[in-house]
Amino acid sequence: MRRLHMIVLKLTKNTSLTNISKLASVLRQYNSQANRYCLLSVDATCIKPRYMSSEAKRLCSENMTVKKIGTHNGTFHCDEALACFFLHQLPEYKDSEIVRTRDPAKLAQCDVVVDVGGEFDPKRHRYDHHQRSFKESFHSLCPEKPWVTKLSSAGLVYMHFGRQLLAQLTQLKEDDKQLEILYDKLYENFVEEVDAIDNGISQWDGEVRYTISSNLSARVGSLNPRWNSKSQDTEEGFKKAMKMVGEEFLGKLDYYQSAWLPARVVVEEAVKQRHQVDPSGEVVLFQQGGCPWKEHLFALEKELQVEAPIKFVLYPDQNGQWRVQCVPAGLNTFENRLSLLEEWRGVRDEALSELSGIKDCIFVHAGGFIGGNKTQEGALEMARRTLQAAAQSPANGSS
Numbered sequence: 001m002r003r004l005h006m007i008v009l010k011l012t013k014n015t016s017l018t019n020i021s022k023l024a025s026v027l028r029q030y031n032s033q034a035n036r037y038c039l040l041s042v043d044a045t046c047i048k049p050r051y052m053s054s055e056a057k058r059l060c061s062e063n064m065t066v067k068k069i070g071t072h073n074g075t076f077h078c079d080e081a082l083a084c085f086f087l088h089q090l091p092e093y094k095d096s097e098i099v100r101t102r103d104p105a106k107l108a109q110c111d112v113v114v115d116v117g118g119e120f121d122p123k124r125h126r127y128d129h130h131q132r133s134f135k136e137s138f139h140s141l142c143p144e145k146p147w148v149t150k151l152s153s154a155g156l157v158y159m160h161f162g163r164q165l166l167a168q169l170t171q172l173k174e175d176d177k178q179l180e181i182l183y184d185k186l187y188e189n190f191v192e193e194v195d196a197i198d199n200g201i202s203q204w205d206g207e208v209r210y211t212i213s214s215n216l217s218a219r220v221g222s223l224n225p226r227w228n229s230k231s232q233d234t235e236e237g238f239k240k241a242m243k244m245v246g247e248e249f250l251g252k253l254d255y256y257q258s259a260w261l262p263a264r265v266v267v268e269e270a271v272k273q274r275h276q277v278d279p280s281g282e283v284v285l286f287q288q289g290g291c292p293w294k295e296h297l298f299a300l301e302k303e304l305q306v307e308a309p310i311k312f313v314l315y316p317d318q319n320g321q322w323r324v325q326c327v328p329a330g331l332n333t334f335e336n337r338l339s340l341l342e343e344w345r346g347v348r349d350e351a352l353s354e355l356s357g358i359k360d361c362i363f364v365h366a367g368g369f370i371g372g373n374k375t376q377e378g379a380l381e382m383a384r385r386t387l388q389a390a391a392q393s394p395a396n397g398s399s
Contacts, residue, residue, distance in 0.1 A: 066097055069093060069113075070101065076220070076224060078194050078197070082157075083153040085246040086158060090164060112127070114156075116128055122160055127156040129199070136150070150196075150201065154198070158187060162183050162186075166179050166186075186256065193215065194216065194217060197215065216244075263293065267284075274310065278384060281307075282310055282311040297310060297313075309337055314376065339367075340382065341356075344356055345364050349363070356382070
């Protein structure tokens, strides 16, 4: 072996073209003898097996079974970005590849397809809503749910995977009552908006007074290339859109789970204790202000079968003074079940105390929906006087 090395060294000192063929021949002879030497040798460095490690094999095997999520290419929208984000949160699709295409052959190879393909078939995980025959809403697919807005790909994926998604993100069990409340809340206050906008459903009938251009769907749309941009590539924009809708959804979920849902316990206790605040049962009291109470109050009135609708809510403000707030007639209206007395509205401080005969008054809003007093007793008295006046003169009711 040493002799062969010496031959190679001598030849490499002379690199003329006439010696290249000789050098190649010697190297072939060297390799042949070296290989024969390795076969005869017991040196472990020569007989190491030449195949991939088990780790490499495992990784290769995993890569071969990566799931694929199919959606359309080109201009992207909020609904498929949100649908893809939802799927990526699930263990089954966590590492899945997103294939953006309209090629039927490529879509057929995907494990789940959203917003493209012209099919709605949950058994095969096909979730498109553009076909002429598609008219499904949450209510039509789940009659126990009230929402009749036509579903987009986001709503379809949320309806079929939403409980599993929330269980994964919150660590609650899928059959937990709190998870079901979150499931409903996040559809009504997040996903339904995406469904409606994607399907071109107006929020109201009649002429629009003003335009809101900063909603989530509009912000996703702004990530597409401009019509006159030199590059019309949408891949990077779609990734940004998924990140944007994901962060917003997770932010909403965090608020509803950590702040909104605990408020339900507070409101439920206040509703149950209402007769201790006032015999009428039409006034509830919170010991801490800022609690989001309206939605919970309406839901709990039905759940607890409250006979006399609650009219007023009392709570302390940040300065330790007390507010008396009217309960609205509904979630999306400025009309009250019962407004504070008309003659008090817009009057403040001593003038209001003198007019009402109630000590320590601070104000009553000109709209009659809220008032203030320095003490809890004073705020409660403002509510009681209004209830008494309404009982004597029903015409003094809501406004």
